[in-house]
Amino acid sequence: MKLETLIRDLPFLEGTRGDLQLEIGSVVSSSREPSDRGIFFCIKGERFDGHRFAGEALRNGCVALVVEHYLDEFDVPQILVSNGRAAMARICAAFYDWPSRKMKMCGITGTKGKTTTSYMFKAICEAAGYRCGLIGTTGTMIGDRKIASHLTTPDPVELQKTLNEMVQCGVEVVGMEVSAHAIDMHRLDGMVFDVGIFTNFSQDHLDYFQTMDRYFETKKSFIVGGNVLNVALNADEETVSKILPDLHVPHITYGICADADLFARDIEISETGVSFEVLLHGMHSTRVNLAMTGMFNVYNALAAASCAMILGVDMEKIRQGLGNIKSVPGRIEMLETRTPYKVILDYSHSPDALKNILTTVREFAKGRVIAVFGCGGDRDHGKRPQMGRIGGMLADYCILTSDNPRSEDPMAILAAIEQGIKPTGKPYEVIENRRSAIRRALSIAREGDIVLLAGKGHETYQEIKGVKRPFDEKVVVQEVLQEMQSESGEQKS
Numbered sequence: 434m435k436l437e438t439l440i441r442d443l444p445f446l447e448g449t450r451g452d453l454q455l456e457i458g459s460v461v462s463s464s465r466e467p468s469d470r471g472i473f474f475c476i477k478g479e480r481f482d483g484h485r486f487a488g489e490a491l492r493n494g495c496v497a498l499v500v501e502h503y504l505d506e507f508d509v510p511q512i513l514v515s516n517g518r519a520a521m522a523r524i525c526a527a528f529y530d531w532p533s534r535k536m537k538m539c540g541i542t543g544t545k546g547k548t549t550t551s552y553m554f555k556a557i558c559e560a561a562g563y564r565c566g567l568i569g570t571t572g573t574m575i576g577d578r579k580i581a582s583h584l585t586t587p588d589p590v591e592l593q594k595t596l597n598e599m600v601q602c603g604v605e606v607v608g609m610e611v612s613a614h615a616i617d618m619h620r621l622d623g624m625v626f627d628v629g630i631f632t633n634f635s636q637d638h639l640d641y642f643q644t645m646d647r648y649f650e651t652k653k654s655f656i657v658g659g660n661v662l663n664v665a666l667n668a669d670e671e672t673v674s675k676i677l678p679d680l681h682v683p684h685i686t687y688g689i690c691a692d693a694d695l696f697a698r699d700i701e702i703s704e705t706g707v708s709f710e711v712l713l714h715g716m717h718s719t720r721v722n723l724a725m726t727g728m729f730n731v732y733n734a735l736a737a738a739s740c741a742m743i744l745g746v747d748m749e750k751i752r753q754g755l756g757n758i759k760s761v762p763g764r765i766e767m768l769e770t771r772t773p774y775k776v777i778l779d780y781s782h783s784p785d786a787l788k789n790i791l792t793t794v795r796e797f798a799k800g801r802v803i804a805v806f807g808c809g810g811d812r813d814h815g816k817r818p819q820m821g822r823i824g825g826m827l828a829d830y831c832i833l834t835s836d837n838p839r840s841e842d843p844m845a846i847l848a849a850i851e852q853g854i855k856p857t858g859k860p861y862e863v864i865e866n867r868r869s870a871i872r873r874a875l876s877i878a879r880e881g882d883i884v885l886l887a888g889k890g891h892e893t894y895q896e897i898k899g900v901k902r903p904f905d906e907k908v909v910v911q912e913v914l915q916e917m918q919s920e921s922g923e924q925k926s
Contacts, residue, residue: 451510543632763890780890800881821853
């Protein structure tokens with residue numbers, strides 16, 4: 434594709450140098466990546482300035498640069514822009530001929546529930562006969578094929594390439610998680626979503642956004658900023674009142690307590706799932722049986738149903754699709770342990786999420802709730818004592834351990850969590866090594882207890898001192914149980 438075509442109608446364009454008739458063969462965000470006549474984006478971040486790596490990119494096959502200031506030392510075409518990230522999103526989309534415009538796009542934003550809602554939405558649309566794609570925290574799915582991804586919302590190079598592959602594979606509908614980071618970094622600029630969902634809002638990512646106001650306004654901007662044509666809102670979420678005055682597109686509300694367009698009643702929760710009646714405008718109703726428990730999953734189901742209804746899916750297919758989904762990776766996932774106690778895996782890594790999962794498991798726990806959790810390093814420090822307090826209030830016994838300490842001292846993170854748990858008076862212990870912490874929890878669990886492993890969920894690694902080491906809790910639990918069984922057998926003999 435000609436460079437001139439890629440930058441046609443590009444906002445933020447401030448000037449050009451060189452031959453705009455140059456053929457571009459690829460879009461490149463990493464200077465280390467070999468490319469075929471690539472265009473390299475010189476993005477200036479907090480820690481690195483991409484302009485410094487332009488030479489490396491050119492040596493690896495790039496033939497043009499997108500810059501925020503001209504690089505006089507290089508005699509190649511340069512596109513000068515005022516916002517490199519926003520330009521990158523639009524140029525990548527143009528390179529792949531705007532693939533998102535060839536499918537129905539559903540964008541899901543909010544602090545919690547994005548992943549589960551996307552899986553539910555996919556299940557509903559598949560029940561309605563659509564070929565579906567999914568992009569989010571657990572990776573990318575094209576139909577049943579899974580592709581690994583490292584970000585909830587990928588960078589524009591990966592995102593547009595993935596969307597183009599979906600188009601080539603005949604995908605008709607895409608459910609996509611939209612993170613606040615992606616919104617703030619302009620990864621979605623130029624894309625239009627047929628429907629956007631706002632699930633909820635609570636504290637998270639303050640290491641990046643600094644204030645709750647900035648975090649909220651970022652998420653709100655996706656809903657009201659012209660990116661979406663229709664909107665589904667959680668009517669029971671108090672911050673929605675700050676969105677509605679600035680919303681100028683058709684919308685539908687869902688909820689349980691509020692006067693919503695789509696609402697649930699007669700909710701029955703058990704350890705194996707939840708059953709509820711769904712009503713549209715208080716008239717059309719259907720009974721949904723969901724094989725995933727918790728009140729928060731009622732909200733996730735209503736969010737997915739609202740989005741599907743906006744796209745024209747009928748209530749029977751919604752009921753069918755929600756009934757088809759059995760689990761979501763790392764989301765209140767009951768592990769097969771063949772023990773007299775239950776072991777549940779959950780991604781809850783924020784105060785509100787930990788509160789929700791502990792409240793849910795308490796509803797069906799016959800014995801104690803033993804919670805194993807920590808907090809991530811290099812992230813929001815303020816939530817650490819909050820999560821300690823929540824664990825102490827809602828669990829019977831807590832084992833504080835490492836999550837992903839990243840570059841931080843794990844014991845410093847645990848000390849901050851202790852500040853919150855100590856005043857609750859609940860028994861707890863600190864075991865920094867996560868594998869040892871899991872073993873301790875399993876060794877003290879008795880019949881009827883629930884062991885909750887919170888924070889890691891679907892992740893298959895632990896990041897310590899900047900290195901990602903293999904750590905899949907599903908595997909670890911099985912290994913520990915086998916070790917304990919073997920040791921027990923040796924003691925008996």
